[in-house]
Amino acid sequence: MRNYPELQVHFELFDRQIDLVQDNIDLDIRINDEIPDYYIAHLLTKNKRILCAAPEYLQKYPQPQSLQELSRHDCLVTKERDMTHGIWELGNGQEKKSVKVSGHLSSNSGEIVLQWALEGKGIMLRSEWDVLPFLESGKLVQVLPEYAQSANIWAVYREPLYRSMKLRVCVEFLAAWCQQRLGKPDEGYQVM
Template sequence: MNNELYLRDLRVLCTVARRGSFIAAAAELGTSPPYVSKRIAALEAMWGVQLFHRTTRRVAVTEDGDIAYNRARRILEEVEEMNDLLAGGEREPRGMLRISTSLRLGRLHITPILSMLRTRYAELDIWLELVDRRVDLAGENFDLDVRVGDVQEASVIPHKIAESTRVLCASPRYVESRGAPRSLPDLVQHDCLAFRDRQQAFGVWQLTGPNGTEAVKVTGPMASNQSDIVREWALDGHGIIMASEWDVADSIESGALIRILPEYSRPADVWAVSTARSSASAKVRVAVDFLRQQLSDGPFALRRLL
């Protein structure tokens, strides 16, 4: 048996099972759907079982396929862990690094930083997925989830890679027409543009100020699950937003947005979260250190308000 080809086939199996599609698996693996189909057929012929139920829209794992997927995933994890242990800390990262993060942070900062990381480490392959939800690291086979806000799960390893806060702001046009709130409870009387992010309860803003941490239920005429959309609405004068300072620092500096209740803010540090197993791998250690360095002091660093 060609062990290298066998491990590649197991990786194909795991990717198809996780993505639920030969086409999506091929895109992630950087190959063609016919190649993926051929390798799955080879495994099915070797084992004498059907691994997937195939339909025109997607593939579903069979009972035998689920057994094979779970075993194959463990084998691949063990092989990578063994390589890291035997090579020690000197080995350059290699293999597939799978990262998830939120859409705007991913587009503005994580994407270009990962491009720099790939330039430095030629043996490292990268899959970046931008999602507006918390991911299941182990279940979805991600190595890292880069997120804004507190890490609440006890089953993951959090690595702080940048400090930041969320602040309240609005356009001068909105303040001229509606006035500025003088206290946190005054927000109830204002149009607040809600953003359904990965962490916070929708429509409830929790901020820390002179009286400690307070929560206020806000309402408004417009809401979205995309932070860049809500930011554009605020620039157009439709209401008040709570946004990460790195996302609005340029607009505040230019005067397009102004701070509202500047004595209030919400901690919104950036974390790279991994499982205990993946945190020991060379590729994850290198990625975490590189993200931390670049987000703090690099061309795509997160801006802080003075």
């Protein structure tokens, strides 16, 4: 943004699906593949959500050996726009399976769910890039590593980029930032 000092950015975080027109939003960053056909979307980078838990939790409860065993665990559910209803769709590169999970704790805040997982309160499903530092430090352990959920990162907007210089600059900046820190879109993951 250094190259465009006149550009003003107002950044808001939402824990719900937004409507670009109704909410008067120029650009939406989405971490899922559910994008209505009437919007334009630019893939910033591939991403996947993985299952993980704190070592303390896995010392108390045996690590699940199959997706079906997740139903017997305390799963920390992030109620995304309250649409998941505790059903996690996970793929292994060949097939996608749905598993109904439940637990004593759920929240619409991913940050709270992450904190609970770090405290050893259950198994969570979270973006790999978000938990990577905790996996590397040993504060979290990946569970059922052969399974993941696609959660690509998209820039979503209403009008073609050529119509708005500020929108084009923002999308180009975000694409470069994501590629530098998270990898190019074609270097991503194969998740069913």
